[in-house]
Amino acid sequence: MAGYRGGETESQISATAAAEIERFADAAWMERGLSANTLASYQSDLRHFARWLTENAQTDLLGARREQLLAFLAAGVDSGAQPRTSARRLSTLRQFYQWALREHDVAVDPTAQIEAPRLGRPLPKSLSEAEVEALLNAPDLSTAEGLRDRAMLEVLYASGLRVSELVGLQPDQLSLTQGMVRVTGKGNKERLVPLGDEAIRWIERFVASARRELLDAQPCSALFPTRRGTGMTRQAFWYRIKKHALAAGIHQSLSPHTLRHAFATHLVNHGADLRVVQLLLGHSSLSTTQIYTHVARQRLQALHARHHPRG
Numbered sequence: 001m002a003g004y005r006g007g008e009t010e011s012q013i014s015a016t017a018a019a020e021i022e023r024f025a026d027a028a029w030m031e032r033g034l035s036a037n038t039l040a041s042y043q044s045d046l047r048h049f050a051r052w053l054t055e056n057a058q059t060d061l062l063g064a065r066r067e068q069l070l071a072f073l074a075a076g077v078d079s080g081a082q083p084r085t086s087a088r089r090l091s092t093l094r095q096f097y098q099w100a101l102r103e104h105d106v107a108v109d110p111t112a113q114i115e116a117p118r119l120g121r122p123l124p125k126s127l128s129e130a131e132v133e134a135l136l137n138a139p140d141l142s143t144a145e146g147l148r149d150r151a152m153l154e155v156l157y158a159s160g161l162r163v164s165e166l167v168g169l170q171p172d173q174l175s176l177t178q179g180m181v182r183v184t185g186k187g188n189k190e191r192l193v194p195l196g197d198e199a200i201r202w203i204e205r206f207v208a209s210a211r212r213e214l215l216d217a218q219p220c221s222a223l224f225p226t227r228r229g230t231g232m233t234r235q236a237f238w239y240r241i242k243k244h245a246l247a248a249g250i251h252q253s254l255s256p257h258t259l260r261h262a263f264a265t266h267l268v269n270h271g272a273d274l275r276v277v278q279l280l281l282g283h284s285s286l287s288t289t290q291i292y293t294h295v296a297r298q299r300l301q302a303l304h305a306r307h308h309p310r311g
Contacts, residue, residue, distance in 0.1 A: 017050040017061045020105070024096050045092040062100065066110045069093060073114075087116050126261040131250050132157055135259075138244035144210035145227075149240050151199075151206040152224050153259070155181070158199035160263035160281050167232045169223040171207075176200050185282040193280055 013021075024046070025039050034042075049072055050061050056075075057068045073086050081089075094111040101109045127135065136153050140146035156166055165183050173182045179200055184190050195203075206224075214227050222231030238254070245254055264277050 013047055013050040013054065014060055017047075020061055020100070021046045021050070021096075023103075024099055027099055028095070041088070042092050042095070045089050046096055049089070049093060061096075062105055064110055066113060069110050069114060090114060090116050126265045127250070127252075127258060129266060131248070132259070132262050132266075134248035135241075135245055135250060138248040144213040145240075147202075147206050147210040148214065148224055149244065151202040152237065153241070153244070154199040154202040155195065156259045157263055158196040159183075159193045160260050160267075161193070162257075162260065162282075163234050163237060167222070167224065167234055167237055170221050171223050174203070174223070176204065183282070189282065191279065191282050 021043055025043055028034050028042065029039055046061070049064075049069075052072050052075065053059050053061065053064055053068065056071070057064070059068070069090075073090060076086055076089065090111065094109075094114075097106060097109045097111050100106045136150065136157065139149040139153070141150060152166060155161065155169075156163070159181060161169075161181075161183060162185065165185060169181070174180075174195070175182075176195075179195050179197070180192050181195055182190060182192055203223075211223075211225065214225050215229055216227070218225075218229030220229045220231070224232055226232050226236070241259075242254060245251075260281070264281060267277055267280070268274070
């Protein structure tokens with residue numbers, strides 16, 4: 001059969017279940033263009049459920065009922081599965097049975113009346129203001145690369161740009177006299193973001209000397225080039241950040257959004273309105289920005305405790 005094939009063993013599940021899982025994976029691959037990793041995850045979850053049904057309910061995938069799905073998910077929780085794992089398994093089963101219903105392989109979707117577990121949104125990792133200061137001071141300014149990295153870090157922290165937006169910056173996107181950078185973000189939406197005096201100062205210093213040294217007369221449209229005369233990749237920049245973080249004594253794991261989160265967190269800490277932060281980050285919905293409400297809540301609680309007579 002043409003299409004996607006997962007590599008997991010077929011042991012302990014019936015030939016009928018194996019064939020149904022392969023048909024579903026083929027359909028998902030053709031209809032939605034899902035990645036191999038996503039399809040492999042779907043197949044793994046479905047085989048897990050098919051084995052559980054054989055061992056505990058003496059039935060097969062297409063004969064499963066709502067109560068058996070609930071028992072399977074409960075067994076996973078009893079075995080230590082986290083809510084996110086249970087939610088992923090239910091999502092896989094829901095997609096499988098919705099497909100099976102469309103294919104007329106089942107008469108009823110057994111997942112229809114099952115609610116997904118509530119997931120709290122994970123709080124983004126951030127850095128303290130002292131840690132950010134240490135990170136900004138880490139690059140070796142005696143080298144052109146160090147001066148470039150310092151300018152990039154200053155821009156990232158001052159503007160909250162996504163890393164992909166930062167490494168893709170071109171000189172004509174900046175107006176240093178107005179102190180603004182024009183960015184085209186997700187959904188091809190354009191936004192203007194202030195840079196701040198410090199970031200402007202480091203950009204001017206970098207452009208005046210180190211940028212020319214890095215390019216050595218090579219043409220390059222990127223604001224922050226490498227010695228190869230090309231723009232820096234997102235991965236290469238985060239390798240540089242981890243190197244500077246180690247030099248600064250920062251041992252926590254950094255994600256591609258750590259400085260973006262620090263930008264937003266520190267703005268809220270200093271009293272910025274969430275809608276302003278939303279505009280600066282380029283979030284299409286305030287609900288995405290509301291992940292930072294915990295910061296505002298903590299700040300209000302601290303102010304209350306410090307100033308209220310019964311705090």
